[in-house]
Amino acid sequence: MRTIEITPPKAISRATRMAESAGWSLEPSKESGAEKAVVNTREPILVVPAHAKVSRKLSKIMVVHEGSPLVTPAMEMADEIACQSGADIVVLHVLSMKRPFTPGSLPSPRFTDNPGYAMEEWRVEFFRRFCQLSEGLQVNLEVTSGEPAVAISDAIRRIKPNLVLVTWKGKTEPGHSRVLRMLLRDSISPVLVLREPTLVRKPGTTIAPPASSG
Amino acid sequence: MRPYAQITPMSARRRKTASAKAGETSNLEELLESFGKPAKNRSERKPLAVPSLLPPKEDPSWNIVTEGVDPFREREFESWFTVSNGIVGTRGSVEEGNDASDPATFIGGTYVELAGSTNKRDLVSGPNWTELTPLVGDEPVTLRTGTILLHQRVLDLRNGILIRTWRQNLPSGTLMTYRSGRFASMADPQLLVLWAEIKAGYIPAELGESYEVKELSEIMTSSGAIEFGSLTRNASGRTVRLAAVKRPGAENEQSAEEVLNQADQNGIAKLLSRHKAAWKQRWQEAEVIVEGDSEAQRSLRFALYHLISAGEDSGYASIGARGLTGRGYHGHVFWDTEVFVLPFFIATHPQTAKGLLQYRHRLLPAARAKAALFGYRGALYPWESADTGEEVTPPGMTTSSGKTIQFLTGLQEHHIAADVSWAAWRYWQWTGDEEFLTTAGAEILVETARFWASRARRRRDGRLHIAKVIGPDEYHDSVDDNAFTNVLARWNLERASEAVEFISGLDDKDSRNCLANMGVKQAELKRWRRVASGLVDGFQSSTGLYEQFAGYFRLKDMVAANLAERPFPADLLLGSNRIRRSQVIKQADVLMLAHMLPELMPPDIIKANYRYYEPRSSHGSSLSPAIHASIAARVGALDEALTYFRMVAAIDLNDEMGNAAQGIHMAAMGGLWQAVVSGFGGIRADKDALWVDPHLPEPWQRLAFPISFRGHSIYVDATRDSLTLTLSAPTRIAVGTGLPATLAGGRHTAKLSGDGWSELKQVVEA
Secondary structure, eight states, rough: OOOEEEGGGHHHHHHHHHHHHTTTEEESSSSSSHHHHHHHHOOOOEEEOOOOOOOSSEEEEEEOOSSGGHHHHHHHHHHHHHHHHHHEEEEEEOOSSSSSTTOOOOOSSSSOOHHHHEEEEEEHHHHHHHHHTTTTTTTTEEEEOSSSHHHHHHHHHHHHOOOEEEEEEEOSTSSSOOOHHHHHHHHHSEOOOOOOOOHHHHHSSSSSSSOOOO | OOOOOOOEEOOOEEEEEOOOOSSSSOOOHHHHHHSSSSSGGGGGOOOOEEEEEEEOOOOOGGGEESSSSSSTTHHHHHHHHEEESSEEEEOOOTOOOOOOOOEEEEEEEEEEOOSSSSOOOEEEEEOOOOOEEETTTTTOTTTTSEEEEEEEEEEETTTTEEEEEEEEOOOSOOEEEEEEEEOOOOOSSEEEEEEEEETTTTOOOEESSSSEEEEEEEETTTTTEEEEEEEEEETEEEEEEEEEEEEETTSSOHHHHHHHHHHHHHOOOHHHHHHHHHHHHHHHHOEEEEESOHHHHHHHHHHHHHHHHHHOOOOOOOOOTTTTSSSSGOBBHHHHIIIIIIIHHHHHHHHHHHHHHHHHHHHHHHHHHHHHHTTOOOOOOOSSSSSSSSOOSSSEOOOOOEEEEEEHHHHOTTHHHHHHHHHHHHHHHOOOOOOHHHIHHHHHHHHHHHHHHOOOOOOOSSSEOOOOOOOOOTTSSSSOOHHHHHHHHHHHHHHHHHHHHHHHTTSSSHHHHHHHHHHHHHHHHHHHHHHHHHHOOEEEEETTTTOSSTTTTGGGGOOGGGGGSOOOOOHHHHHHHHHTTTOOOOOHHHHHHHHHHHGGGGGHHHHHHHHHGGGGGGOOOOTTTHHHHHHHHHTTTTTHHHHHHHHEEEEHHHTTSSSSOOOOHHHHHHHHIIIIIISSSOOOSSOOEEEEEEEEEEEOOOEEEEEEETTTEEEEEEEESSEEEEEESOEEETTSSSOOOOOOSSSEEEEEETTTEEOOOOOOOO
């Protein structure tokens, strides 16, 4: 059982059952305020926003996925939680026309010659790259569009996951981390925040993110 | 679930021979040499020249290279690195396999039926004939064993060979070196060849068991059994493997065993030599040279490599949307082939173009049946075609969220009928192949004309209309009087009449048979002309614009260029209902007309339509940018043209669609060639002459390419201000806005000035 910090500390009692079903024990964060708590730790941290409904049992967990290998830690964590709890996994991708710069990223399709075929092919590739999880898990890929923070918020309200996993680059400058700020403030589900790993690339070696921390 | 073909070993044909003794074959040269020679003579023979396993280095733009291992992009690279010859294509997967890999060998024109699927046919994938098991000591080695020091794959575009070099420190501290090469023979197109070697210092290293093995199997398809055979020899860490295929019902093909035996007799050095010579010939027919832009040059070579690799001459098969490079689109054939790919073959290797058209001619009965099913006469080709010519477009799909999407393309995208006719006419116009016209081309034109004559309906306005169709812009379905469809239908009716009249004047046996078979009477010709002249086309003389379809100009005037950085899939980002009510279009539609039938649109009309429709296109289809590149070049917007050119080039090499893993987009490859030859090169043909009007963008210094026109070769060589044409025989040519003139064989030059191109002057050779 791994120990994960939680903020706000007063949510511990509500979240304990859920944490146990995920294979964690919870320890209150020493920081006050979700943003400060997230900024000041590199470890996974569970945030229970003010309006979040905490379920006793995990039946559906969502991973916010930008189509980059940097989300691998969140997928591995989702895999671990799902194996422990029996929850289904929903991978949420918001279409983006920004060109990804992380090697190994799967760009959102800019062309869809035939929407049926093109999206199906893209989904197949997305699964091959990012969703190679433990056997027997139920994994669905949800693709949506719009301003990311709004689209993710809408998807959470529609899908109602018991837990949202999100990776964070650790950027606190103005204009960055809008999705994270929205989640910490408005999510109706608890949010597990993981730091994105630094990509390691050496000539002649496998290009892949390092093993996730935590 | 991925379908599979049933593979059955042909019993009693498998044979194994004794292992070669370690050290018996001292080098790869001898091993390769041993192929095809009687065993008793081996010791007497001198070493032969053998394939180099070193990647070619003289010009980097001939090579596509990846270094290292990227499990995320591995399947994309496998598509890039496909070796193919149109009959059989093998993806560039690593021989020992890994979790990220999707190895496949596709066999052109062969399909399996998909029980319980909305898709009725899927392209056959044969055995994984490249599979090897590198062993050091007794331990299998993969890319995960130890530390990779070098892993490089080079696709040698010039010679059509994939070369792999792999060096690895094994956990024991041993340095392992592995090299392999493979090709799909361009000279012996039923044949595939692989060779590899492994070394690990003093530790014995092998590529599988040390034996010689020949295997023959059958792969069941919806049209019979494919024969697939392989012959492998292993010795002292070296392997040579031949594989052969024979397709069901392909009467001109030898049995797989015969192909293997013959290849074995020839020996790998000769096989490779013949393969390289065949590629050399194909590049001589097709190579496009761009000086001053190395990225453009590499993109073009990549595109031409995949185009040449995709085609075959027999007429057995057409080219699917991804060729033989991936599973995408189930190997189905779309209008992509006739409109985007076929022009390349017409101008560079007409026998392949003819084969592609013979595929459509052979499947006319199914096209007639589809037209009849819809209540029309003549022939309506399927929007998606496979081996039988029946419609294989899936009726729809259910998304992961449970939403059902109906696909209307198979029901409404009727312009495919005219697209096939356009390709048949273009082939005839460029080649002058009367035998094709009288045996196949005219029948395609006539049967599709009959379809259009019955498809158009007269309304109260006294004009003829074509209702409820989808044009190239698939964001707007169920529209009436799509300009592209109606103008092409009219053109189809007119060209069918012209073909019939032309054949009537030939007065030979084949022509009389052709006319008798088609049964066209004068009354029918008159009806076609009436329909053609009565069809509305949406042209507005006051503005010079074609209205894309009836009511298009009344839709909300949204400009795609203001919505997002293009290209973008507007339907996915903004919702298909919102887009349907707007003027945002998916791809060139009216501009597609300008591209396919430039003779119908004066330059000022093309320009007006380009300026109107270009900003409204999101380019949500990979078919769009190439056409915009071509039109932009013609209207003199060279910077825009080059931007669109680069957009096309990035589709697979930058994986702009996120699905290059499922195969190379053949239409984009063909579109890139057309953007250069029709756009920047300004090449077009009519019944009178070939027209040449080059415009080179910055930073291109030189553009040169060969074309085949009416049985003769023409080499076009242009700079920013000069043009040289080298003609193999007298040809009628017009340059710029000049009038056509018959030029003698030899070299001719012209200069560009403020007044346009000067007249061509013949160069008197010393």
